[in-house]
Amino acid sequence: MMEIKAYSRITADKMVVNGSTVYSSSDGENINLTDLYRHLGIDYPKFFKMDNLCKAGFLGAETIIRDAGMDTVTPKKDCDIVLFNSTSSLDDDIAYNNTIEDDANYFPSPSVFVYTLANIVTGEIAIRNKIMGESSFYVLKEFSSSIIYSVVKETAQETSANAVLCGWADFLNNTPDVLLMLLQRTDDGKIQFTAENINKLYR
Amino acid sequence: MTICVTGIGIISSIGVGRQATLDSLLTGRCNIAPIAHFKTIHSDLVSAEVVQSNEQLIELLGGGLKEPLTRTALLGMVALDQAYKEARVEEQRPQRVAFVSGTTVGGMDKSEQFYLDFLNNDSKNQYIASHDCGRCSEMIADYCGHFDIITTISTACSSAANAVIFGANLLKTGRTDMAIVGGSECITKFHLNGFNTLRILDKEPCRPFDASRAGLNLGEGAAYLVLESEASALKRGVEPLCKLSGYANFCDAHHQTASSEDGEGAFLAMSGALQNSGLQPEDIDYINAHGTGTVNNDLSEGIAISRLFSKRGIPPVSSTKSFTGHTTSASGSIEAVISILSIQHGFIPANLRFRNKIEELSFVPSSDIGLKVDVNNVLTNSFGFGGNDTTLIFSKYKKE
Amino acid sequence: MEKYNLLRKILINYTDNIMEQLILELKKQIIEVLNLEDVKPEDIDSQAPLFGEGLGLDSIDALELIVLMEKNYGIKLSDPAQGKEIFKSVETMAEYIEANRKK
Numbered sequence: 222m223m224e225i226k227a228y229s230r231i232t233a234d235k236m237v238v239n240g241s242t243v244y245s246s247s248d249g250e251n252i253n254l255t256d257l258y259r260h261l262g263i264d265y266p267k268f269f270k271m272d273n274l275c276k277a278g279f280l281g282a283e284t285i286i287r288d289a290g291m292d293t294v295t296p297k298k299d300c301d302i303v304l305f306n307s308t309s310s311l312d313d314d315i316a317y318n319n320t321i322e323d324d325a326n327y328f329p330s331p332s333v334f335v336y337t338l339a340n341i342v343t344g345e346i347a348i349r350n351k352i353m354g355e356s357s358f359y360v361l362k363e364f365s366s367s368i369i370y371s372v373v374k375e376t377a378q379e380t381s382a383n384a385v386l387c388g389w390a391d392f393l394n395n396t397p398d399v400l401l402m403l404l405q406r407t408d409d410g411k412i413q414f415t416a417e418n419i420n421k422l423y424r
Numbered sequence: 425m426t427i428c429v430t431g432i433g434i435i436s437s438i439g440v441g442r443q444a445t446l447d448s449l450l451t452g453r454c455n456i457a458p459i460a461h462f463k464t465i466h467s468d469l470v471s472a473e474v475v476q477s478n479e480q481l482i483e484l485l486g487g488g489l490k491e492p493l494t495r496t497a498l499l500g501m502v503a504l505d506q507a508y509k510e511a512r513v514e515e516q517r518p519q520r521v522a523f524v525s526g527t528t529v530g531g532m533d534k535s536e537q538f539y540l541d542f543l544n545n546d547s548k549n550q551y552i553a554s555h556d557c558g559r560c561s562e563m564i565a566d567y568c569g570h571f572d573i574i575t576t577i578s579t580a581c582s583s584a585a586n587a588v589i590f591g592a593n594l595l596k597t598g599r600t601d602m603a604i605v606g607g608s609e610c611i612t613k614f615h616l617n618g619f620n621t622l623r624i625l626d627k628e629p630c631r632p633f634d635a636s637r638a639g640l641n642l643g644e645g646a647a648y649l650v651l652e653s654e655a656s657a658l659k660r661g662v663e664p665l666c667k668l669s670g671y672a673n674f675c676d677a678h679h680q681t682a683s684s685e686d687g688e689g690a691f692l693a694m695s696g697a698l699q700n701s702g703l704q705p706e707d708i709d710y711i712n713a714h715g716t717g718t719v720n721n722d723l724s725e726g727i728a729i730s731r732l733f734s735k736r737g738i739p740p741v742s743s744t745k746s747f748t749g750h751t752t753s754a755s756g757s758i759e760a761v762i763s764i765l766s767i768q769h770g771f772i773p774a775n776l777r778f779r780n781k782i783e784e785l786s787f788v789p790s791s792d793i794g795l796k797v798d799v800n801n802v803l804t805n806s807f808g809f810g811g812n813d814t815t816l817i818f819s820k821y822k823k824e
Numbered sequence: 825m826e827k828y829n830l831l832r833k834i835l836i837n838y839t840d841n842i843m844e845q846l847i848l849e850l851k852k853q854i855i856e857v858l859n860l861e862d863v864k865p866e867d868i869d870s871q872a873p874l875f876g877e878g879l880g881l882d883s884i885d886a887l888e889l890i891v892l893m894e895k896n897y898g899i900k901l902s903d904p905a906q907g908k909e910i911f912k913s914v915e916t917m918a919e920y921i922e923a924n925r926k927k
Contacts, residue, residue: 255861270884271857298692302675309578310559321617322539327896332858335617335680335809338528340579344810345910347677353692355673357586358814360557360578375597623887623904682883 223377223385223404225412227285228422228424231257231277232316238284254280265349272313272336273397275345278390281401282346286386287404293350300384301354302343303373304389306398309339309360321389341355342390347408356378364423371414405411426654427592428821431511433503433606436645436748436763437472440484441467441506449773452793454747456629456641460547461495462533464613466620468627471611472643472749474499474505477575481511485567489720492554493563494531495644499754500608503646507604508568511650516660518652522573524591525648526583528615529755530557533612555588560780564608573600578753581809583607584647585816589671591651591824597657598678601732606684606757608646615752616642616725622681628749632743633726635788640716643749647757649764666767668803669801670701676811682720687728689813690714694732696802703801706736708817710772710797712763715743715789725805726785740773740790740797756814758808763802763818771796827889829882832872844914854914857892858885878913 228402230237233251236244238360244260246252254276258268263283271279291297313336319354335341340358347356361368373387388401404414412418434441437455438448448454455473474481481498482489485505504523508514512523529553538548553559561576573594576589584648591603619625619642626639629686649668657664674696676689683689698705714725722743729741743749744762752757762773774788800820807813840903851865858881872878875886883886899921901907908922 234510244450266860268860269861296677296688298674317618318539318614321614328891329617329621330891331618331621331623332884335884336615337618338578338580339811340679340812341809342809342810344675344677344680344812345674346813351677353675353677353689356579356675356810357673358576358579362558362574375593379593379596577922619892621887622884623890679882 222406223374223414224407225402225414225418226400226405227288228400229281229285230422231281233396233399233411234281243284248350248362252397254397257288270332270419272316273334274310274312274390274392275336277392277397277399278342279345279349281390281399285403286350287403288385289405296351296353298353299382300352301355301376301380301382301383302346302352302387303387304343304374304390305359305361305369306339306389307361308391308393312392313337324346346386352386354382366419366423369419370414371374373404375378426597427595427668428650428654428655428657429649429666429668429818430662431487431507431650432647432665432761432764433501433510434631434645434647434758435474435499436751436758437474437563437643438688438747440476440502442761445762446512446769448747449744449762449765450794451773452774452776454776456749459611462613464697466616466690469616469620469625470627470629471641473611474644490635492531492534494554494560495533495610496527496530496608497554497560497563498612499644499773500525501567502607503606504564504604505649506647507650512660512662513602513650514569516632516686516721518660520572520600520602521543521599522591522664523561523571523589523593524577524579524603524605525561525564525754526579526587526753527557527560528564528578528580528583529612530560532614533556533610534588536613537577547737548682550604550810551682556779561651561760562594565694567589567794579756579812580808580813581750581752582811582814583753583756584758585735585760585814586673588651588668588756589673589814592668592671595651596654602650602652604648604650606646606648609751609753610644611642624718626717629777630746631719631777631779632713632715632746632775633741633782634778635782636718637717639718640745641749643745643751645748645751645756645758647761649757649760651797664821666764666821667819669814670697670703670817671815672696673812673814676813677792678768678811681809684722685724687724687731689808689811690725690805691730691731693813693815694728695801697817701817701818705733708739708801708803709799710766710802711739711741712773713743713758714805714807715745715775717743721807723782723784726787728750730786732747734786736788739750740771740772744773746776747773756816759804759806760816760818763804765817766802767799767820770798772799843918843922846922847914850914850918853892853896858912858921868914871913874911874913893921896927899924919927
């Protein structure tokens, strides 16, 4: 039985972890991911190299993984990462395109190009936490709790994972849209992993 | 459930279809040359382009196709059509058929061509919709007919291999009766320049597993495999080409684009696939390596192979990217098809242009062209950026 | 002789100043281009190794430094392996730029 041990939700104006708001942006402004990083007291200089999608996914994962007692050192071969979004890496694709669209000022940026792949966010979370199980990234037309539920359930079954970090990680137009859930095989009666509950946490 | 492959389709720089591909593999013929299909300042870089222009691809598909058409979609249609026909999907249609396709660039070849038009006028707006990866899969699927599930995997260079895993899982969980899986990708300025800024492209034809290797050559193409249960194949009266006997995906968790020094992700993927298949390392007759030809990958993957196989002897290893170039999102299925050809025709595809052993490795790749050998089990690797490492194992099909 | 020594002193002072300015400019550019958000120019030791220990930069950072050289100073590095010597420290980088800059 897979249960949602912890979850985080980052939207345009706040970050909520396990039901409590941990950060709100200033009036009218969209949430600033660097401010959120500092507020959460994380020390990981590589954060600043990431693109917005990776920053958002990383921050969504960081608190819930730490809270679950998982460290950043022990290789975790029985933990999978399964993420979804609808805009793929579009936010960074635009940034990369800006470095190559002007013939007169043509300097393709390697560090920006690296992030023009949606699944790098699974890579960044894996690198930080030494998570070495199966990792995958799916691009859907729109958020779908039923697809997320069935794909994650089958992945966990197929790989016999003991933990799965899964959910929605999207970023476009300066707006994060993240719902990350840490699933574990536990029976402590917390939130059951069902399509209905995924939907509840997202809305 | 025994998962069988009952149809394959392929198009790459070494040919259209299984026979042309086989001929190239058996004769050592490849087509790695400066870019011909679009204008680029990088006239000094060589790539493995598919010979046919878009117009010629449309002709191959019987003409009469409606725009918007993108190169990735056209390549995909050519490959899907072959697999679809070989497995006789139309004549003996199973109840539910899924299509799982991997791509990263989608319709980018047109988007980068018409980018300024998108900004300044409405004349090319139809190519905005065709840019999308998901739309690309739909366009490919629509060419052949009706599918009950169409989905897209986008995990960089492991996309097509992961599409195979996803399709297998759909079958095992009873969500479909047949899964046609693979990937398609064409070369675009976007990723040609991107890989170039990462300084991992070789100006010469690549030399995987060679001490002097200097990078990869980009390639393009598409390949699809038709997967179904043994029971389904027998019921439909279609002879399996081989079995998909094992697979696994693990994360290297080391760096966004580079592989770890001890090849841990690759090691986990290969051992995971072996465990999944119930086979032992000594059962593998041929390893079709990821073997991009970069300094980093070939060393890392080589070390992982040694770690896993040295005890009982390392089987022949080769990188067929020395033939096809690195076809990125399509590489997992293109190389799966090549692996299947090696089983069916009993030969080891060569690792071209090898001259000197990598000092740190204990083995050399197999460089004899068309080496005839009985091949029962093939292990093939596809590693994507983000440490996304996948291994597939295909085995000879023997009716019980 | 005195005039000559004085001139010499002024020239050396002048070149030292140019080098100092370039080093400071470089530090600021490195911080910006490599997203070293929590690092200030005064935190970077001009002679400390940039890669490995020191700032702990990686292979992608090395590539961005190559782009920086071309973009800001017009210096094209055709072989990334040259980077190993040039990017040893901010000081070696500055010395190379001063000797080869086209902008």
